[in-house]
Amino acid sequence: xxxxxxxxxxxVVFYSLQTAIFSQANLISGTADVVLxxxxxxxxxxxxxxxxxxxxxxxxxxxxASAMPFFAPLIAYLGVISISKxxxxxxxxxxxxxxxIVTLVGTIFQHGIYIFVLRITGAxxxxxxxxxxxxxxxxxxxxxxxxxxYAVVSDLVGRIxxxxxxx
Amino acid sequence: xxxxxxxxxxxxxxxxxVAGLLFLALSGYLTPVFNLSLNPLVSFQKWLxxxxxxxxxxxxxxxxxxxxxxxxxxxxxxVTQLQTQLIEMEERLGxxxxxxALLDFGRTNPQYDYIAATVIGREIxxxxxxxxxxxxxxxxxxxxxxxxxxxxLVGRIDAVIARASRVKLITDSTSVVxxxxxxxxxxxxxxxxxxxxxxxxxxxxxETIEPGDVVLTSGLGGNYPPNxxxxxxxxxxxxxxxxxxxxxxxxxxxxxxxxxxxxxxNFEAINISPLIPxx
Numbered sequence: 130x131x132x133x134x135x136x137x138x139x140x141v142v143f144y145s146l147q148t149a150i151f152s153q154a155n156l157i158s159g160t161a162d163v164v165l166x167x168x169x170x171x172x173x174x175x176x177x178x179x180x181x182x183x184x185x186x187x188x189x190x191x192x193x194a195s196a197m198p199f200f201a202p203l204i205a206y207l208g209v210i211s212i213s214k215x216x217x218x219x220x221x222x223x224x225x226x227x228x229x230i231v232t233l234v235g236t237i238f239q240h241g242i243y244i245f246v247l248r249i250t251g252a253x254x255x256x257x258x259x260x261x262x263x264x265x266x267x268x269x270x271x272x273x274x275x276x277x278x279y280a281v282v283s284d285l286v287g288r289i290x291x292x293x294x295x296x
Numbered sequence: 297x298x299x300x301x302x303x304x305x306x307x308x309x310x311x312x313x314v315a316g317l318l319f320l321a322l323s324g325y326l327t328p329v330f331n332l333s334l335n336p337l338v339s340f341q342k343w344l345x346x347x348x349x350x351x352x353x354x355x356x357x358x359x360x361x362x363x364x365x366x367x368x369x370x371x372x373x374x375v376t377q378l379q380t381q382l383i384e385m386e387e388r389l390g391x392x393x394x395x396x397a398l399l400d401f402g403r404t405n406p407q408y409d410y411i412a413a414t415v416i417g418r419e420i421x422x423x424x425x426x427x428x429x430x431x432x433x434x435x436x437x438x439x440x441x442x443x444x445x446x447x448x449l450v451g452r453i454d455a456v457i458a459r460a461s462r463v464k465l466i467t468d469s470t471s472v473v474x475x476x477x478x479x480x481x482x483x484x485x486x487x488x489x490x491x492x493x494x495x496x497x498x499x500x501x502x503e504t505i506e507p508g509d510v511v512l513t514s515g516l517g518g519n520y521p522p523n524x525x526x527x528x529x530x531x532x533x534x535x536x537x538x539x540x541x542x543x544x545x546x547x548x549x550x551x552x553x554x555x556x557x558x559x560x561x562n563f564e565a566i567n568i569s570p571l572i573p574x575x
Contacts, residue, residue, distance in 0.1 A: 148417030160422045196426045254490040
């Protein structure tokens with residue numbers, strides 16, 4: 130119960146940070162996605178069992194707020210969590226390395242989904258510009274913020290799960 | 297002889313000596329003697345005074361430091377309060393300047409009614425150029441309403457909920473605005489891009505456009521009101537075998553730092569899509 134509450138509150142905080150601050154802090158035209166980083170870090174925690182549920186909640190929330198069509202953010206986040214769960218079983222000895230790998234692969238996957246969806250809807254833009262101006266800068270920003278977000282989420286999980294055991 | 301007793305004699309001698317000394321002193325004859333005798337005294341006094349002051353300073357300084365620290369803390373707190381007030385004042389001044397500028401725009405364009413709104417967020421996906429404002433249907437904002445600032449055109453309402461709206465900026469890659477060039481009376485299309493740059497398309501090859509030409513909305517298509525300032529032509533490009541020439545446009549609005557906007561609420565966008573023949 131506590132984990133659900135903390136996850137919901139954290140999601141609201143990260144969503145607000147994303148729309149109010151991180152979406153405005155551009156590197157060329159790329160921006161960091163701290164909601165993606167939060168979901169990746171949350172799902173990498175061994176104790177956490179509800180990551181799929183909150184990924185769907187976050188995906189629906191972002192999809193409703195975003196102008197991106199076809200619930201593309203939800204699809205992207207589900208893909209990122211799939212990668213995260215896959216890596217959690219294989220790189221379990223080094224979660225920080227797993228976080229970086231999830232961030233790297235997840236960001237590319239997310240932007241791939243976005244480009245695909247935008248192309249379907251008729252948006253015309255050169256692929257090379259999207260790579261140079263958006264994907265690579267976003268990837269760099271996500272990798273920079275991956276470690277602090279992972280540290281915050283690990284700390285949160287470390288604090289709430291002993292409470293759950295006691296309860 | 298009794299008068300000259302030893303006691304009286306002694307008194308008289310003392311009086312005479314004192315009187316003589318006074319006479320000599322007043323007449324200045326004893327100055328060298330005084331100097332000779334007082335200089336060592338002054339030197340000693342000075343030495344003693346310096347040592348005393350040093351000792352007093354040494355003994356009283358700790359209490360002064362405590363006092364000074366207290367005073368310093370009070371002054372620092374005052375400085376902090378004043379700095380906070382200054383920041384608040386600067387923020388209010390900035391907001392007031394934005395409000396005054398928006399008000400000026402409203403006065404110079406009295407034919408429209410405006411809803412002032414604050415920008416509270418931006419689109420999450422970096423592929424899209426949208427902003428989120430704090431006014432929604434409860435404030436009278438509707439889908440399709442044009443959005444401007446005191447400088448010029450920003451975009452149009454793309455989605456709206458009760459207390460917030462999403463604005464599609466003219467820099468979005470899917471945005472197309474019908475414009476005209478003020479100087480040459482040329483009509484064209486303003487197209488956004490992935491990187492937020494603006495360009496003009498559909499300019500006939502035989503038309504001459506110059507850098508610096510003013511770009512205004514034409515009103516064609518019914519999505520935006522006419523004669524809203526958009527920007528200036530930056531450069532032109534003509535490709536061989538192309539049907540039209542293109543141009544880069546420098547927008548008048550700085551889309552990176554929009555804090556407040558005006559929604560034009562008495563302009564009804566016209567949906568002409570049913571009139572466009574399907575391919």
